[in-house]
Amino acid sequence: MGQIILSTESGADIPSDLAEKHKIQVVPMHIIMDGRDYLDGSLPVQEIYDYYTRTKQIPTTTSTNVYEYEQFFTKIRKQYPGCTIIHIGYTSKASSSFQHAVIASEEFEDLHLIDALNVTGGLAAIVLYAAELLGRSPDVNAKQLLQEIEEVVPKTRLAFIPGSLEFLKAGGRVSNTASLVGTLLKIKPCIELKDGNLMSTKKYRGKVMGAAEKLLRDYLSAFDLDTRQLYMIYSIGLDEKVKQRMEVIAEEYGFHHTTWIQAGAMISTHSGPGGFGVAGLER
Missing domain, CATH: 3.30.1180.10 (Hypothetical Protein Tm841; Chain: A;domain 3)
Known part of the structure; x- marks a missing residue:
């Protein structure tokens, strides 16, 4: 059985050390500020507040698009050949990002999507729960792991x-x-x-x-x-x-x-x- 790799969006705010420890793959969402498109994670948060202080305007945000997901999932597959990907996504009720992931997933096998119905620390809690389960039982069946993750989403x-x-x-x-x-x-x-x-x-x-x-x-x-x-x-x-x-x-x-x-x-x-x-x- 191939390795299981977990992925999510930058809107989960998972600390980088924990993402690295658990090999969690993170795809960036977008910040639009002063006419420029920044990848979430590359823009220091303080710059957002400084921008607001100067202009009394806040940046807008956009989701990860279908092409970016295709590139993201392809990169994971190249890095971990034969892996199964479980993508735990930012709530579909507040962003189109999850729907874009669904469209992109049609081009891949052994790729499973879970709508976490949560954001920031709530989304991180689900992803890190999955990572702990995987860490304790690295040979766990993907179907079983998916079921356990889905059970914790409403909790x-x-x-x-x-x-x-x-x-x-x-x-x-x-x-x-x-x-x-x-x-x-x-x-x-x-x-x-x-x-x-x-x-x-x-x-x-x-x-x-x-x-x-x-x-x-x-x-x-x-x-x-x-x-x-x-x-x-x-x-x-x-x-x-x-x-x-x-x-x-x-x-x-x-x-x-x-x-x-x-x-x-x-x-x-x-x-x-x-x-x-x-x-x-x-x-």
């Missing part, structure tokens, strides 16, 4: 608070009135993935430290999560004291290992600087 929970309502307003994601009221009242919306869709579910009032703590406690109380692994997501600008406090709270709830994931350029164009999120898998 994956992601919630986050964006760093800037002003940033969301600039991207047309909240109305001017909602943004103004939110700024005046220091309200931070909680965004969750529901069936693959990004939805505002709660609102937290106050500074980032207090809002992040309320979010994390609500999240950890709401779900029966696997305590072996928790993923916390941050965008550039989140105070280190907030990160330290979140680790303390995670330990209070019995989590044995926390991995921090920095939001890349793709996700940061939607969340702004100083955001915080959390992702994990239900038992």
Whole structure:
């Protein structure tokens, strides 16, 4: 049986050391800024925030196209001859990337696609779960591995608070009135993935430290999560004291290992600087 190779998009924000450790192949999505097309991963996130400061505009994002997927899957096949590819994709409810992967896959055998119905740390949690399964049982049957991955997709929970309502307003994601009221009242919306869709579910009032703590406690109380692994997501600008406090709270709830994931350029164009999120898998 050939080797199984896992792949995903850059919107998973998988830390490079973990991608390298597990041989996870990552195809870049796109950032369009100031008339130029940048591959996600090649553009420093800080440049996005600097661009917004100068222009009061945010970049746009585009999905990986069919041709890029064809080239991506071909490259994997050349690097790992005879392999089976399992591609775990960015939610189809928020991007056309997964559909493009479906079209490209028609030219390949032993290529399987799973819609993770998740983004950033939620998508990373699924991919890394698959990597751990594969690491423990390298001779696992592809069909069995696919089934185990598909079973964990609906058990994956992601919630986050964006760093800037002003940033969301600039991207047309909240109305001017909602943004103004939110700024005046220091309200931070909680965004969750529901069936693959990004939805505002709660609102937290106050500074980032207090809002992040309320979010994390609500999240950890709401779900029966696997305590072996928790993923916390941050965008550039989140105070280190907030990160330290979140680790303390995670330990209070019995989590044995926390991995921090920095939001890349793709996700940061939607969340702004100083955001915080959390992702994990239900038992």
